[in-house]
Amino acid sequence: MTDLSQRIRDVPDFPRKGIVFKDITPLLADPEALSACVARLAARTPKPDAVVAIESRGFIFGTALALHWRVPLVPARKFGKLPGRTVRQVYSLEYGEDTLELHADALRAGERTVIVDDLLATGGTAEATSRLVEQLGAEVDALLFVVELDGLGGRERLAPRRVESLLHYAVVE
Numbered sequence: 001m002t003d004l005s006q007r008i009r010d011v012p013d014f015p016r017k018g019i020v021f022k023d024i025t026p027l028l029a030d031p032e033a034l035s036a037c038v039a040r041l042a043a044r045t046p047k048p049d050a051v052v053a054i055e056s057r058g059f060i061f062g063t064a065l066a067l068h069w070r071v072p073l074v075p076a077r078k079f080g081k082l083p084g085r086t087v088r089q090v091y092s093l094e095y096g097e098d099t100l101e102l103h104a105d106a107l108r109a110g111e112r113t114v115i116v117d118d119l120l121a122t123g124g125t126a127e128a129t130s131r132l133v134e135q136l137g138a139e140v141d142a143l144l145f146v147v148e149l150d151g152l153g154g155r156e157r158l159a160p161r162r163v164e165s166l167l168h169y170a171v172v173e
Contacts, residue, residue: 002033004040004146007026010022022147022149024057024119028060037061037146038061042068045142045162047069048113048142049113051073052075052114057117058076059075074103074106074113075102078100079100081101082102084104085104086102086103087132088132091127098125100128101132107133108137108138109137114144115144116143117145120163121149121171126158140161142162142163143162144164145163145165146165146167147165148167148168149169150168150169151170
């Protein structure tokens with residue numbers, strides 16, 4: 001059995017001093033580990049009607065899961081990156097705000113979705129994506145993450161939605 005934690009590299013002081021960045025590129029460079037990661041994410045929830053992948057690293061795992069399940073992939077993008085009519089959600093960052101968008105016709109009312117990203121920290125981006133899905137009348141069956149940073153409140157922020165993470169790392173602020 002592949003130990004995925006051995007494929008996550010710590011990068012101290014990135015992107016700024018005092019932060020230990022969890023780098024997934026060693027996981028992406030190992031086809032066996034990447035395949036195992038996708039299989040383990042897929043095993044955490046029943047097949048949805050669509051996968052919603054959060055920009056940008058969520059696209060990697062979201063695409064793989066959409067292909068695994070043979071369901072549509074819906075990209076959640078930063079403001080101004082999607083052509084056509086969109087729905088938007090503004091959310092708070094540590095220093096300021098950002099905006100995510102989905103195409104307004106990406107999901108239908110009642111569709112069951114899984115939201116995917118590489119990492120859960122404070123949960124702001126995932127919460128904004130969940131609200132976009134719900135704004136379109138679709139349901140969030142689960143949020144899937146490769147890595148979760150425990151202690152930053154992300155899981156609590158997403159409650160009562162179901163959160164599934166493969167790897168957990170304790171963070172004390």
